[in-house]
Amino acid sequence: MSMTIKDSIVSKTSTAYTPNNTIKSSETNTNTPAYSVDVTIKNRLEGILKNPNLIKNIEESLNNIDLSINTIGNEPTGILQGHMHEGMFDADFDATLSFFCGRRTEDKMPCKLKPEAKKALAKYYNTTINIQKGGKNTFKKYNLEYAAIAAYSSNKLANEKAQSSINAGNYSTENYQKIKTMANDLQKDSGIYISIDTTDSNVEIGAPNSLNLSYLAENTNFASNKITFSYNNTLLTLGGNRLNFMADHKEAESVWVNLAHGNYKNDDEVISALQHAGYNKIADDYTQQIYFVNGNYDKENGELWKGAVGYTAGSGDSTKYDKLRKSLFGSDDISFDYTQDELNKAYKNAPTEYENLQKYPLDREYLNFDTYNKTDSKKSDSSSNQIQALRKRISALNKQLHELKSNRLNQPSKAEIINTLEKNIQTIQQQIDNILENKIKNTLQ
Numbered sequence: 001m002s003m004t005i006k007d008s009i010v011s012k013t014s015t016a017y018t019p020n021n022t023i024k025s026s027e028t029n030t031n032t033p034a035y036s037v038d039v040t041i042k043n044r045l046e047g048i049l050k051n052p053n054l055i056k057n058i059e060e061s062l063n064n065i066d067l068s069i070n071t072i073g074n075e076p077t078g079i080l081q082g083h084m085h086e087g088m089f090d091a092d093f094d095a096t097l098s099f100f101c102g103r104r105t106e107d108k109m110p111c112k113l114k115p116e117a118k119k120a121l122a123k124y125y126n127t128t129i130n131i132q133k134g135g136k137n138t139f140k141k142y143n144l145e146y147a148a149i150a151a152y153s154s155n156k157l158a159n160e161k162a163q164s165s166i167n168a169g170n171y172s173t174e175n176y177q178k179i180k181t182m183a184n185d186l187q188k189d190s191g192i193y194i195s196i197d198t199t200d201s202n203v204e205i206g207a208p209n210s211l212n213l214s215y216l217a218e219n220t221n222f223a224s225n226k227i228t229f230s231y232n233n234t235l236l237t238l239g240g241n242r243l244n245f246m247a248d249h250k251e252a253e254s255v256w257v258n259l260a261h262g263n264y265k266n267d268d269e270v271i272s273a274l275q276h277a278g279y280n281k282i283a284d285d286y287t288q289q290i291y292f293v294n295g296n297y298d299k300e301n302g303e304l305w306k307g308a309v310g311y312t313a314g315s316g317d318s319t320k321y322d323k324l325r326k327s328l329f330g331s332d333d334i335s336f337d338y339t340q341d342e343l344n345k346a347y348k349n350a351p352t353e354y355e356n357l358q359k360y361p362l363d364r365e366y367l368n369f370d371t372y373n374k375t376d377s378k379k380s381d382s383s384s385n386q387i388q389a390l391r392k393r394i395s396a397l398n399k400q401l402h403e404l405k406s407n408r409l410n411q412p413s414k415a416e417i418i419n420t421l422e423k424n425i426q427t428i429q430q431q432i433d434n435i436l437e438n439k440i441k442n443t444l445q
Helices: 037-048 052-061 078-081 093-107 115-125 127-134 135-167 174-192 214-217 241-249 249-258 267-276 280-289 305-307 319-328 340-359 375-408 412-443
Strands: 082-087 111-114 192-198 199-205 227-230 233-236 298-300 363-366
Touching: 078 241, 093 111, 093 115, 093 135, 111 127, 111 192, 115 127, 115 305, 115 340, 127 135, 127 319, 135 174, 135 192, 135 214, 135 305, 135 319, 135 340, 174 192, 174 241, 174 249, 192 375, 199 214, 214 412, 233 241, 241 249, 241 280, 249 267, 267 280, 375 412
Parallel strands: 192 233, 227 298
Antiparallel strands: 082 199, 111 363, 227 233
């Protein structure tokens, strides 16, 4: 399937009602003490609370809310009272997390990437420069590569969570295979990457260890209604509810493909499209099972874009990426069409790039401050030996981590051990950072 870059750019306009709260100058009293405003508000609140109809109106409003269109999955409305959503990292952020940590490490102290790491990460650090030299075509190339990494990470994480949940008896192989197949079919038909939302788990209120990542993975049910576009509409993330609904109504394929292309901005437009195409029953079912009132679909930049281009040291500011995109295309709302071969090739390279982003950002050569610390050579030698011992420990843990990720240990146990190893590595790295920071302070004294 061959497609070309879309030349048309959709401009966004928004209007918002601003109440006229202007106070005429003749009404102001420069001699009024400041606390009188608080007294006025207090008096108004007391008047409202004394109103006998207040509680009655609130109760009537709550009773009139129709919860039938806001259920989780196919569960009865009453079940909602016994569940809560525990948020987790989405796969895109998970793929970029090590890269973010590497940038922060670079901020905190003068250290540089080791040669192999520098070579593997060069294009991420030089993304902005390369795009400024190559223009729109280079931007489009990076967009595809980064979207492919995010899609690969999402598939990897979804598979891991599904297997954990299935092993724990909280989900079925058939249910997961159904939404996974629908995601694959929609990707082939639409020509963009489709991923399954992995950010929510349905966990009983008060459940033990409810904040434990392995426990959350075991209880992932992929039941959210999420719909998020990222990487300039090259990656679409869908909740399991939507994919399940699409799988049950494949006859409306043309509408689902248009949705994937970003041709609808919210569920209201999807329902209208279904009705216009003659799928009135599907439109009714969609309204009852999927629809959320006044919810426009999310448009996000993508975490790798933020990490590589939009990074501002120490601030997390992402405006650099927004400015770069706008300078090239004149708009924040752009999208590309890639051929199936381009999508497949980028996805084939994604596992290697994903591993590089996980492995190399913290692989650094730390400067030796002993030469500069003239005040206390014994203390300097002691801290240097301590750092060397800690780095050896990190190296040993990293070796265990890579070996563990490549073996065939059952998933729940594997996830728990990986989580523990990664926390230990982070703790030791923080100890090294603290020692180096103290050495810098001593040097400057």
